[in-house]
Amino acid sequence: xxxxxxxxxxxxxxxxxxxxxxxxxxxxxxxxxxxxxxxxxxxxxxxxxxxxxxxxxxxxxxxxxxxxxxxxxxxxxxxxxxxxxxxxxxxxxxxxxxxxxxxxxxxxxxxxxxxxxxxxxxxxxxxxxxxxxxxxxxxxxxxxxxxxxxxxxxxxxxxxxxxxxxxxxxxxxxxxxxxxxxxxxxxxxxxxxxxxxxxxxxxxxxxxxxxxxxxxxxxxxxxxxxxxxxxxxxxxxxxxxxxxxxxxxxxxxxxxxxxxxxxxxxxxxxxxxxxxxxxxxxxxxxx
Amino acid sequence: xxxxxxxxxxxxxxxxxxxxxxxxxxxxxxxxxxxxxxxxxxxxxxxxxxxxxxxxxxxxxxxxxxxxxxxxxxxxxxxxxxxxxxxxxxxxxxxxxxxxxxxxxxxxxxxxxxxxxxxxxxxxxxxxxxxxxxxxxxxxxxxxxxxxxxxxxxxxxxxxxxxxxxxxxxxxxxxxxxxxxxxxxxxxxxxxxxxxxxxxxxxxxxxxxxxxxxxxxxxxxxxxxxxxxxxxxxxxxxxxxxxxxxxxxxxxxxxxxxxxxxxxxxxxxxxxxxxxxxxxxxxxxxxxxxxxxxxxxxxxxxxxxxxxxxxxxxx
Numbered sequence: 001x002x003x004x005x006x007x008x009x010x011x012x013x014x015x016x017x018x019x020x021x022x023x024x025x026x027x028x029x030x031x032x033x034x035x036x037x038x039x040x041x042x043x044x045x046x047x048x049x050x051x052x053x054x055x056x057x058x059x060x061x062x063x064x065x066x067x068x069x070x071x072x073x074x075x076x077x078x079x080x081x082x083x084x085x086x087x088x089x090x091x092x093x094x095x096x097x098x099x100x101x102x103x104x105x106x107x108x109x110x111x112x113x114x115x116x117x118x119x120x121x122x123x124x125x126x127x128x129x130x131x132x133x134x135x136x137x138x139x140x141x142x143x144x145x146x147x148x149x150x151x152x153x154x155x156x157x158x159x160x161x162x163x164x165x166x167x168x169x170x171x172x173x174x175x176x177x178x179x180x181x182x183x184x185x186x187x188x189x190x191x192x193x194x195x196x197x198x199x200x201x202x203x204x205x206x207x208x209x210x211x212x213x214x215x216x217x218x219x220x221x222x223x224x225x226x227x228x229x230x231x232x233x234x235x236x237x238x239x240x241x242x243x244x245x246x247x248x249x250x251x252x253x254x255x256x257x258x259x260x261x262x263x264x265x266x267x268x269x270x271x272x273x274x275x276x277x278x279x280x281x282x283x284x285x286x287x
Numbered sequence: 288x289x290x291x292x293x294x295x296x297x298x299x300x301x302x303x304x305x306x307x308x309x310x311x312x313x314x315x316x317x318x319x320x321x322x323x324x325x326x327x328x329x330x331x332x333x334x335x336x337x338x339x340x341x342x343x344x345x346x347x348x349x350x351x352x353x354x355x356x357x358x359x360x361x362x363x364x365x366x367x368x369x370x371x372x373x374x375x376x377x378x379x380x381x382x383x384x385x386x387x388x389x390x391x392x393x394x395x396x397x398x399x400x401x402x403x404x405x406x407x408x409x410x411x412x413x414x415x416x417x418x419x420x421x422x423x424x425x426x427x428x429x430x431x432x433x434x435x436x437x438x439x440x441x442x443x444x445x446x447x448x449x450x451x452x453x454x455x456x457x458x459x460x461x462x463x464x465x466x467x468x469x470x471x472x473x474x475x476x477x478x479x480x481x482x483x484x485x486x487x488x489x490x491x492x493x494x495x496x497x498x499x500x501x502x503x504x505x506x507x508x509x510x511x512x513x514x515x516x517x518x519x520x521x522x523x524x525x526x527x528x529x530x531x532x533x534x535x536x537x538x539x540x541x542x543x544x545x546x547x548x549x550x551x552x553x554x555x556x557x558x559x560x561x562x563x564x565x566x567x568x569x570x571x572x573x574x575x576x577x578x579x580x581x582x583x584x585x586x587x588x589x590x591x592x593x594x595x596x597x598x599x600x601x602x
Contacts, residue, residue, distance in 0.1 A: 035394060087580065092393040093340050094580045097536055100529055101576025108570035116566075216566075220525065224401055231398050264409045271402035275395045276387050 015249025016149025020204025024197020030236020046202025076198025349523025351505025377505020545588025
């Protein structure tokens with residue numbers, strides 16, 4: 001029983017990371033209809049920023065997290081303003097090609113700068129220690145991830161549901177033309193949300209180094225899971241993405257530990273079934 | 288556009304035949320280029336003509352490769368029989384999958400094809416007894432083509448064998464896409480809502496296109512397995528699916544000679560750049576893809592027909 005709970009805790013921690021990876025994609029897909037297969041590259045970028053700061057400059061772990069988010073967010077805004085905004089009006093195929101190209105290039109740059117190997121990350125002692133939680137021993141890092149993910153999700157939901165900025169984004173997601181008509185600067189909103197999405201992916205990437213590892217194949221490694229979170233949660237829905245990410249993380253972890261022979265199939269079979277029976281996602285919004 | 292469509296097949300064939308005499312040391316590379324051109328043509332029947340984007344087309348390529356390899360390993364060593372079996376089985380697989388691919392919009396289609404791709408990869412990985420798992424399959428030998436032409440070390444038989452298949456596929460697809468059926472597919476690409484209004488059975492057309500495309504992709508996979516004497520997991524991986532999409536698009540999606548040129552150019556560059564280092568290949572192709580979205584929307588074929596139009600304007 002306690003084994004099961006610790007596996008679940010693993011899965012939920014994994015789900016939290018998936019949530020951070022995918023929330024930016026969910027919002028940009030809902031808002032700009034931009035199919036960004038390169039979103040994983042932002043997570044990778046955050047990961048490398050954290051590793052360089054921590055291992056190269058001895059910056060404390062907790063400080064590397066906001067740094068990763070800020071740097072990645074800035075890169076996201078610059079890319080959006082310079083290139084990506086010209087891709088929004090293009091048909092899906094061009095978007096897919098552009099973003100696959102971006103992901104390939106990002107992976108190659110990481111490979112050239114840092115080499116193809118896994119990046120080591122020395123976590124502080126208080127994160128590697130095992131802690132008792134609800135009578136079960138799990139590593140502090142898992143617990144930290146879960147708490148961090150909850151806080152991040154709460155903040156995001158508050159931002160989108162209770163602030164003027166959030167109201168503008170929701171208005172633009174629902175009906176872009178009407179939102180422009182009442183004077184919302186949708187163009188600037190696009191840049192801000194794209195940067196915010198990139199920042200959260202970067203944060204997730206920095207957190208993921210100690211849990212999932214980091215190497216130049218990162219942008220494609222979690223692509224399917226991230227797209228799944230978005231498709232199931234419904235593009236543009238934060239609560240939906242959160243629920244989908246946790247469910248996918250938990251299901252994936254449970255089946256991989258309990259039934260390893262079929263564990264790798266379950267998540268992809270789930271994806272295909274979901275898309276056949278709920279092509280609009282659980283939240284019911286069309287992509 | 289019409290001018291290229293009719294006129295480009297013969298020069299391409301002549302160039303292919305000439306390459307046999309000009310580059311006798313590169314026959315195995317040329318063989319691979321022909322095979323990938325077949326694969327790209329198969330894929331472009333969907334993307335270029337019917338407007339259906341897929342990120343899992345390597346599933347059929349891999350299905351064909353494993354069909355040919357497994358048949359050969361179990362004593363059916365006649366290559367042409369293996370090709371036909373691969374064509375039928377991959378087509379059948381496509382027919383089974385078409386119901387779930389044809390529904391939905393572009394995003395769900397991308398996801399479903401991506402998901403099916405990973406499912407099949409995992410299935411091939413797990414079925415070690417049949418496919419050899421991650422090690423791949425190489426313990427099979429092919430018999431002579433039609434009982435006459437033995438596969439030789441220099442790759443001469445493989446060259447003509449694949450070229451013959453490419454010519455057949457090229458002619459078949461050219462005929463198919465200029466038929467009323469091809470016109471209906473383009474109608475679906477241009478406006479999927481209006482087609483039912485003129486009485487076109489959209490789902491059945493898409494299912495037919497998907498089945499043909501899957502079958503020909505399987506044929507290409509079988510050719511690669513037979514001529515390289517190897518079948519492995521990377522033949523149905525994500526990267527191969529993404530590559531075929533790039534080949535078709537860079538060559539000029541919707542144009543048959545353009546797609547052949549795109550596949551050949553792409554594969555040649557990949558071979559040359561990967562010999563330097565795979566990371567520079569990834570960087571190069573990434574930049575080219577991002578640029579192509581902005582500067583060469585119609586691919587090579589689009590560029591050529593724009594040039595022709597301009598030349599004609601000067602006359």
